[in-house]
Amino acid sequence: MSTRLAKQGRLIDRSKQIEFTFNGKRMQGYGGDSLASALLANDQMMMGRSFKYHRPRGVVASGSEEPNALMQLGTGDRYEPNQRATTTELFSGLTAASQNHWPSLEFDVLAINNKLSRFLTAGFYYKMFIHPRPLWKHVYEPIIRKSAGLGAAPDSELKDADTYEHFYFFADVVVIGGGVAGLQAAKAAAASGAKVLVLEQNNHWGGRAPVDGGTIDGDTPEVWVEKTLTELRAMDNVTLRDRCMGSGVYDHGYALGYERLTDHAPGQGGPRHRLWRIRAKQIITATGAIERPLSFAGNDVPGVMLAASMRDYVVNWGVTPGQKVVVATNNDDAYRTALTLHDAGVEVVRVVDARDTGGGALMEMVRDKGIRVELGRAIAKVKDGPRVTKVAICAQNGEGGAQEEVEADAVAMSGGWSPVVHLWSHCGGKLTWDKDHAFFRPDPTRPPLGDNGAGFVVAAGSANGNLGLGAALEDAAAAGAQAAEAAGFPAKSVAASKGVAEDETLMQPVWLMPAKADIKLRMKTWLDYQNDVKVSDVQLAAREGYESVEHTKRYTTLGMATDQGKLSNINGLAILADSLGAEIPQVGTTTFRPPYHPISMGAIGGEARGEIFQPVRKTPIYDWNDANGADWEPVGQWRRPFAYTRSGESRHDAVNREVKNTRENLGLLDASTLGKLIVKGPDAGKFLDMMYTNMMSTLKIGKCRYGLMCSENGFLSDDGVVARIDEDTWLCHTTTGGAESIHGHMEEWLQTEWWDWKVYVANVTEQYAQIAVVGPKARKVLEKLNAQAGGGMDLSKEALPFMEWREGQIGGFDARAFRISFSGELSYEIAVAASEGQAFWDALMEAGREFNVMPYGTETLHILRAEKGFIMIGDETDGTVIPQDLGLNWALSKKKEDYLGKRAQQRSHMADPDRWQLVGLETTDGSVLPDGAYALGNGINANGQKNMIGRVTSTYYSATLDRGIAMGLVKHGPKRMGEVIEFPGTDGKTYTAKIVDPVFYDKEGEKQNV
Amino acid sequence: MSNPVTATNGAQFSGIATVADVGLQGMITLRGDLSSKPLAAAVKAATGTEVPAQGTILVVEGGAAAWMSPDELLLLVPYEQAVAKTAELTKALKGEHALAANVSDARSFFQITGDGAREVLAKISPVDLSPEAFVAGDFRRSRTAQVAAAFWLQDDGSFRVVCFRSVGAYMFGLLSTAAHPQSAVGVY
Amino acid sequence: MKRYSAFAVAREALRYHTGWERAWRSPEPKRHYDVVIVGAGGHGLATAYYLGKNFGITNVAIIEKGWLGGGNTGRNTTIIRSNYLQDPSAAIYEKARSLYETMSQDLNYNVMFSPRGVMMLAQTEHEIRGYKRTAHANALQGVQTEWIEPARVKELVPIINLHGPRYPVLGALWQERAGTARHDAVAWGYARACSDMGMDIIQQCEVTGVRVENGRVAGVETSKGPIDCDKMGMLVAGNASHLADMAGFRLPMESVALQALVSEPIKPCMDVVVMANTVHGYMSQSDKGEMVIGGGTDAANNYTQRGSFHHIEETVRALVETFPMVSRLKMLRQWGGIVDVTGDRSPLISKTPVGNCFINCGWGTGGFKSIPGSGWAMAELMATGHSPLTEEFTMNRFKEGKFIDESVAAGVAH
C-alpha cells in the first residue's frame, strides 16, 4: 500500500491539515502536498483509466509529464477536466474525481475494451467498420466517440467564474526553469547587468537537485538554492516568477509564460491565470530532463512508477507508493531511489539492473545496505490485482522465461533520461543524438534563429544533456554568460558553483525488457500509457509500411495524448528504428509544438470576454438610442439601431412606422458612423481624381458630389458624398466602417505610389456627431431651432440648395449642414461637435415633437434608399461588382486618363455584355422576394448545375408603396424591361417578378429638391 | 448651446491604479513639415512648446505637443480654445503645405495614476513599460488590447491615454479590468 | 491486396497480427513513367488514383519530398463541406463531398467520413443575407443546404451561447451532409489503392529540376536521379511557386501560414462542425474527443509552418465567447501549415505554359475538403485535356478579370 511516512517530506507542512474529496470520498493531506502525493498518502494508487482500453492506472510520474493521473477538478462554473494530479497543489475543499470510466473508477464497463485489446491494435479502425456504409455514422462512430475522450465537458450553460489576463514583458535574457541549472544560468547572466526573467513552473525552486542530493559549493543543494534565490532577489535586474511555466518559444524571441495565480486558491479574487507575452533577446532553456519508463510487460500496472518520481514522493512529500519495491534500471540514478526508499524504511526487494556489469559507486552503496542487486536481469512481467502484486524477473538477454517471482507492491523503473528539448525545438532548434546517453540533445550549432539571423536559444544543464550535478552547473554558468553576451552584455566572469555528486557509470540503452520478449509480452508492454500504445503496435505499424516517424505516430497515436509523448516518444522511436533496422537518429523525432504543457483557453483569450470581448464603437447618441428602443445591429465594430421598437410593436411594424413617418413627416437618423476624411493640399484635387471614378478636382467650393471608389482590381469598394471645403481642402464621406479602411487606402497610395504629391489626409470621423434630418418637415424643424436661438444659418432652398453645404449655427450649435439625401426626401445632414451631439439630438427631438418627429434605424434607411433605387455598398456590391454593372456609368469620368480601377475595368470579362446588370424587380403578386434569391435560366451547365441569370441584391417590403420592392442584377436586365422571370425560393415556392426600373418612388426627384 | 460631454463622462475606477476620464481636452492634429520654421513658430504660438523630438511629448502649462509621426503632431490646448487655435494655426501656416484639424471631440482621454499604472498598461499594450525603458516625456502610439491608442508618462509618474471617442467605453472597461485590485503583477 | 474487414482483423488477431502486409510498396523509381505526379499529398494521390481508376493510366509515379500525406493533408482541421457560393466552387467541392461519402468503400480503407453536418453561424444582418443567398444558389447547384433559425442551432449545438453580449446568433447556414474525415487515412487509403494498381509512390525523393524540351515537359531531376515522363502534374501545396519556377513559369500566388489547435480530449459534447466567421473561429470535436479549432490565415509570406500567436489568441477568444465552456478547457497543441493563396483565393487547376505540364494548387484553406473532387477533375484534365470541373479554374482567368471570389460576403457597409 501507499502511505504517508513518519518522516521526510521537505515540501509539506504537517501542521497544516487539509481536507479534500476524491470521487466523493473525504481525504486528508497536508499543506504543500500535490493532489497526487495526497492521494498516495491515502493509499489511493489507482487514479484513472486509460484512453482506449480503459485499463486501471496509477500515477507514474511526479510532474507535468504525468500521463495517467488526470482529474476532473472543481464543480459548476469552476469545473475543469483533465487536470494532472501531479501539478495540482492541494487546497482545502478541493474536489477531484477520476475520469474516463462508467460507472466507477473501480468498475468500468468499457474495460471490456481491455479484453478485446487483441483485436483493437494500432490502426484497427482503418480496417474495420467499412461496411455497410450508414453504420459508421449511426453506430460505430457514436460508440467510439463515447468510449474515447477523457474528462466530461464543462456545463455549457455556465460561464467560467474566473477571469484571465495578459502581461507584456521585455527581458534581455529569459531563463526557463528554476532548477539549479536555471538559477546558476540566471546568476551568470544577471552578473553582466542584463535584465533577466526566470520562470519556474512549480511553486518551489531547485528542481530535482534537492531530492537527488550531492553538494553545491559544499552546501546541500537545498541550502544553495535558498542562498542563490536570496542573491537573485536582491538584484534589481532579476525577476523571479514561480507557478509560471515557460510554455512556448516563438519567432523573434517571443515566449509565453503561463502563470497559475489562483489554481491553488480558487475564488481568492483576481485573475486565475496570467499569460506572459515575453519578448526576449535570448532564452535559456534550463528545463531539465525527464526519466523514461522501461518497456516490460505490465509496465502500466498501478504501482509501477518512474524511479526518480518515487524518490520525489518520499523526499518531497513524505509518501511512499509501496512497502515492498522492486527497482528496475539501466542506469545508476535509480540506485538513488533504492537508497532513499531504504533510508525511509521501505523494503527494497530487488534492484534489477539490465546491465551485465551493473553500476558504480551508487550500486556499491546500495549493496552496502544489504539490498540484493541483480545484474543482467530484467522484469519479465508485472502481475496485477489490480495494482502490483508480483514481479517476475528474468534474464535481460532472453525471451522472458521467468527465473524468479517476487512479491512486491510497487516497481520503480528507470530507462534513462531524456533532456526536455521541447522549448529548444518549438521554433526550429535542431537536435543531435547522443549515443552514450541514448538521448537527443540540443545541437548548439543549429539553434532557433532570431530576427537578426543569429541563434536566440541556449540550452543549459540537463536540458542540454549534462545530467551530472557538476557538469550541469558548469554548463549553466556558461549558458548564462553566453546568452548575456549575445544580448549585448559582455559577461563578467562568474565562477560556476561546484557541484559534487557520486560518479555514475554509463547507462545502457534498453528499449525492450527482456531484449527478445515474445509477442505476448510485447502486446502487454506499454509505450504510451494514456493512448494505450504498446511495443507491438509500433512494430505492426512499421511492418505495414508506416515507416516515417510521423506515420507511425499517427497510425498508432503514439505521443498524441495529453502528455504529448513526454514519456513515450524516445522509447517508441527506438522500437521503430529497431523494426526498420535503422539507427534512431535516422528515424528522427516528430515535431515539437507548443505548448510544452497544456494551457487554459481562458488564459489565451485573456481579458477579452463579456463586455470587452471586442470593442463596441459607440456614437455620441448611443446611450439615448439604447434607452429609446434601439434594436441593435452590429455594423463592423459599430452598433447601429436597426429600428426603434416601441412596446408591443414588432420589428417589422416599427420599420414600417419609421418609413411612413419619414416620408410624411420627419425622421432623424444617427449617421455619426459615416466616415469623414479631410483631404488637403496643393495636389488634393489631382489625388481625389485618382481615388474616385468621378472628377472631384472640378467640384466648386460649397458644393457636394456623390463619388464612387474602386479597387485597383476594378471592383466598386466604397461610395459617399464629397464636399469641397476651400481651395485645397475636400471633405470625403465614406460608408460606415469605411473610414479606417479608406483612410488607410488613401495613405497607402500617397505614401507608396505618389509620395511626391502634396496631400495630407486626416480622419475626423469621430469629431462629429452627424444627424440626418429627413422628411417634408425637415426645414421647418431646423428653422424653428434657429428661431428659438434667435438666428442661425439660412436653410432656405435658395441659400442652401440641394447638393451644397454651409457652415454656421443651427439652434445655437456650431454646425455644418449638407443638403444631401439618401432617401429622396428633403434632407439635411448636420454635423456638430461629437461632445454636443446628444444635446443637438435632444434639441431636434424636442423641437420636432410638433412635427411628429421619430428616430429611424438602418432598416428604414435601407428601405428609403431602395425605394429610390440608390445602391448600397455591401448589398448591390459584394466585391465582384463594377460600377458599370450598376448603371453608374455617369459617375465614371470620361475626361480622366486614369483612376484606380480604370485599367482593370478594360479587361475582357469586365466589358462582357453578358454581365448581370442592375434592375428593379416587382413581384407579380406584390409579395416580397426572398433575400438572395437567384433567377432561373434555361437548362443546366456542364457540371449539372441549373443555369442562373440573375440574383436579388436588395429586397424589402415598402410601406410607402404597400408592396414588395427589390433590386437585382440580371443578365441583359436593362434590355428586358417588363419581362417576368422566376426566382425559386428555398421554401419550395417559385417567385415571379417583373423587371422594372430600379427607381420605385418619386422618379423625377422632386421631393428632395424643394 | 449646451455643455459638451465626454464619451465616458467622468468615469473613474480604483484598483492597483486609478483610472479616470480626464475630461474635455483640446486636441489638434497638425500635419506638415516638422522641420519648417513657420510650423515651429505656429506650434509655439499654439501650445507654448517647441516641436517635440521623435517619440516624445513636450508638456508646458496649458499646452503640449506630441510627436505622432514624421509629419504629424498632436497638440494639446485648453478645450475651449481648440477651435480658435486650429483656425490660428491654419492661418499661420497659409502658404505652407500643412493641415490642422480640431479633433478634441473625436477622442477619449484617460489618466492612470498610482503605483500600478505601469502594470495596467503593460497588460494591454505590447510596449516595454519598465521604468528603465519608458520614462517621463516618452510618447508612444501603439495598441491597447484591440484598439489603437497613444500614451505618455507625465513627470508625476501618471500616464495619459488617448484613444478614439467611440471606443472610450471599451477603453475604460479595459483599463478598469487591468486595474483589478487583486491583479498586481508586482514587477514594476 | 488483402482486403480489410472485421473478419480480417479477427483472423489476424489470432496470429498476433503477424500476417498484415505493407499498405503500400516502397519502390525505387523507374527511368520512365507515363505520368509523374509531384507531391504525394491528398491531391496528388487522388489524382493518381483517378488516373488509374477512371482512365486506366497506371504507369504512374508519385514523387514525394518527405513522407506521403505529410503536408497540409496531415495538418488541417478535417472539415468537408460544399456550401460554396460560386458555381465552379460549388461544383468541385460538391463532387468532392459526394466522393467522400463512399471513399471508405471505394478504397477499402476506413477514412471515417463522418457526415455530421457543418453549420456556418450568421451573427450580423449582413451575414444572414449572405447565407440566404448561398442557400438559394446551392439549391440550383444541387448542393443540399438550408437556412436554420437560432432555436434549431441550439438544438444541434447545445454548447453554444446564442446570446453573446456582442454578436447574438441570428441563424445559420446548415449543410447536413457535410462533416469531417480522418485526414491521414485519406492519404493512406489512396496510397494503398494506388500502390495496389501498380503505381510507384517514391517518398524521400526531392524534385530538383523540371526538364522541358521543345516547350513540353520531358521529365524531372530528383534526388534519386532523373525520371522521364510524358505528362506531369504538380500538386505541391506550399511549394507550388518553387516548383513552377523550376519549370520556368510564375504563379499568381503567395504562401502564408494557416494555424490550428486542439484542446485536450473530453467526452462528446458537440456533434457538428460550427464555423463563426464574424468572430473568426471554427470548431468541431474529433472522434478522440479533442476540440479541433481553426481560424484565419496569417498575413505575411511564410514558409516555416509556424504562425504568429496573436492569431491563435483571436481565434480562441472568439470561441470562448461563442462556446463559454471552452474557457475551462486547455490547449494541447498548436501547429501551422503553409497554404497557397491566389489573387481571388480560389485554386488553379490548369494547363500551364509548359506543354503536358499541369498544375493544381492555390487551395488556400479549402484543400482537404476538395481532395477527391480535385483529384477526379485533375485526372480528367491530365488524361483528356479537358474537364468541365476545372474549366473556370484556369491561370488565364486573372488576365480576363474573371474571378471566382468566395469572399463576397465580406464587404459590410451601410
Added chain:
Amino acid sequence: MLILECPYCGVKAEETELAAGGEAHLKRFGPGSDDNDFHDYLFMRENPKGVHFERWRHANGCGKWFHAARCTTTLEVFGTYAAQTYEPPQEIKDKITAKRPGWSWREFSDASE
C-alpha cells in the same frame, strides 16, 4: 510573432502593431498598359523561399508604410527601410548578399516610367 523596426518612428514594433501589405516594389501599370503587364502587376508574385521584399504599415503606431527585407524560411530580417523608394538601399542589398549569396529578385523598377 515578428518584430520589425519602423524606420519612421524608430519603434521596434511587434507584429500586432503592424499590418502586412504584400510584395514591395511593384510597378503600377494603368490605362494603356499591356494586358500581361497589368496582370503581372496585380497578381504575379515572387513568393520566394528566401529573401522577400515586402510592405508593412505601422498601423497601430505612426501609420506609415515601410518596407522590409525578410527571409521567408528563417524569418530573418535583413533590414527595414522607407517606402519611398524603387529599390532597397545598397546597404541592405549588400547585407543580403553576404548572408544569402546568389539571392535573386525580379528587376527593380525605376522612377522613370
